[in-house]
Amino acid sequence: MSRDGINAAILALIVALGGIVAGCTDTPGTTSAGSAPPTGEETPRLQQTAESAGNVTAGSNQFAxxxxxxxxxxxxxxxxxxFFSPYSISSALAITYEGAHGTTADEIRSVxxxxxxxxxxREGFSAIDAGLNRADANYILRTANALWAEETYSFLPEYTTAAARWYGANVTNLDFKGSPEASRETINRWVEEQTEDKIRDLLPAGxxxxxxxxxxxxxxxxxxxxVKQFDANETEEEDFRIAPNETVRVPMMQRTDRGAVYGYTETDTLQVLEMPYARGNGSEVSMLVLLPKEDSLTAAEESLxxxxxxGLHQSLTSRRVDVFFPKFRLETDYSLPGVLAAMGMPTVFTDSADLSGMDGMKKLFVSDIVHKAFVDVNEEGTEAAAATGVIVAPLAAPPGSEMPIPVFRADHPFVFLIVEEDSGTVLFIGRVVNQERL
Structure with a gap:
């Protein structure tokens, strides 16, 4: 897609800047929002699909x-x-929303x-997800959803069918009652397989x-x-300011040759750099870096x-730039009920939750939402993975305790987003504030 096309898509989809979307492609042979429309309905159907994708992208990016x-x-x-994947979290919560009613549903939809x-x-999630899972010879990008149900518990066919059709989330029955630990290991193995072993133990013991x-x-x-790789021989140890009078040594990659041409813009307080990833026939994916001209992250974070x-994306122009960018590797994990409740969806975590769309009764609530993410940025490119788990239990069960959050410090403070350009979907977002370990 040309830069004009990308900018047009960004402006159309990001007026409320759109979102992380969910799901997995439909099973081969089924009809989805991203499937070819019947003859005679092509133009209206494609317009409807684009509208759906734009609405979901806009809302989900705002959630990011x-x-x-x-x-x-x-x-x-x-x-x-x-560092986290708002796309992953939105995906899992959208499937949760399919089973929510009343105030519980209203709060999830609002957040x-x-x-x-x-x-x-539904059509938006399905269409964008189909685009994300489109094969490309130059990079790997995939996403998947799944439902893991207690084998003796009855869920409404309407719920499981919707999860499978629109989000690719098929049901696997497990023996949570008799073998909870073995069930946990089964789910964790699926996550490891989907993320090339980068996300391990998504569901912690207990x-x-x-x-x-x-x-x-x-x-x-x-x-x-x-697209423009860094030469590992040019990477040098340099100081990184983590405070006005404090620095650490980090491996700094660099491109200062004539081929270092990137999308670039700047404001009085901010420099913006777009670094694209190589692609063949798939979606265009790039990293957008917001670097404050001063050490404080305020300018970057206020731009989110x-x-x-x-506006920043639209103002990017191709020009030669001397780029110095750190190698970094981050691994994070979060327990999200507290922060999501504070954002406006507390009910789903309480005994007032209404998830009757899942089982026909008001007997379930969300006991925990866990999220793990990984990113490795080096001279060749980027590897990133994330996973989200929404744990649903009977109202009689107490909510699970929050997981501890580890600290990973990195280089000169900056914010970065990994964006699927065709839809404008923010796949990953993070900031690098300090760097002590590579």
Missing amino acids: FDLYSRLANDPAYAGRNL LHLPENDTLQ SIDTMTRLVITNAIYFKGTW DAETVA
Whole structure:
């Protein structure tokens, strides 16, 4: 896609800057929102699909920025690196939303910025997901969803059918009651397989017990090479300022040759660099880096809203740039009930939850939402993975305790997004504030 085309898509999809989407492609042979329309309906159908994808992208990207802002401004994360996949979280929560009613559904829809029209929502997730899973010879990008159900518990066929049709989330029955630990290991193995072993032990020991009735999972994996790779022989140890009077040594990659031509723009307070990944026939994927001209991340983080990011992306021009960019590797994990409740969806975690769309009764609630993410940026390119698990239990069961959050420090503070350009979907988002370990 040309830059004009990308900018047009960004402006159209990101007026509320759109989102991380969910799901997995439909099984071969089934009809999905991304499938070829019947003869005679092609133009209306394609327009409807584009509208659906745009609505879901817009809302989900806004959720990405909302969640980033919430985490970045939490005193518990002061001075810490952040990295997560809003796409993965939105995917799992969209499937949860399919089983929610009343206030519970309203809160989830509001926090995720989902379209109020369920048809637009479902078709949007399905269409964007089909694009994300489109094969490409130059990079790997895939996502998958799954439902893991207690084998003795009855879920409504309407719920499981919708999960399978629109999100590719097929049901696997497990013996949570009799073998909770073995069930946990089964789910974790699936996550490892989907993420090339980069996300291990998504569900920690004790997170699955005899009261678990359903686990909703999403996994996403990306591995791509830079269009303009860095020469490893040019990488040098350099200082990185983590505070006005404090530095650490980091491996700094560099491109200062005539071929170092990138999408670039700047403001009074910010430099913006777009580094694309090589592609063949698949979607265009790139890393967008927001680097403050001063050491404080304020300028970058204040730019994380729909209109500002769209404007920055539109103003990118191709020009030669001397690029110095650190190698870094981050691994993070989060327990999300607290932050999501604070963002406006508390009910699903309480005894007032209404997940009757799953089983026909008001007897279930979400006991925990866990998320893990991994990213490795080096001279060749980027490898990134993430997974989300939504654990559903009977109301009689107490909510699970939150998991500890490890700290990973990196280089000169910056914010980075990995974006699927065709839809404008933010696949991953993070910031690098400090770097002590590679």
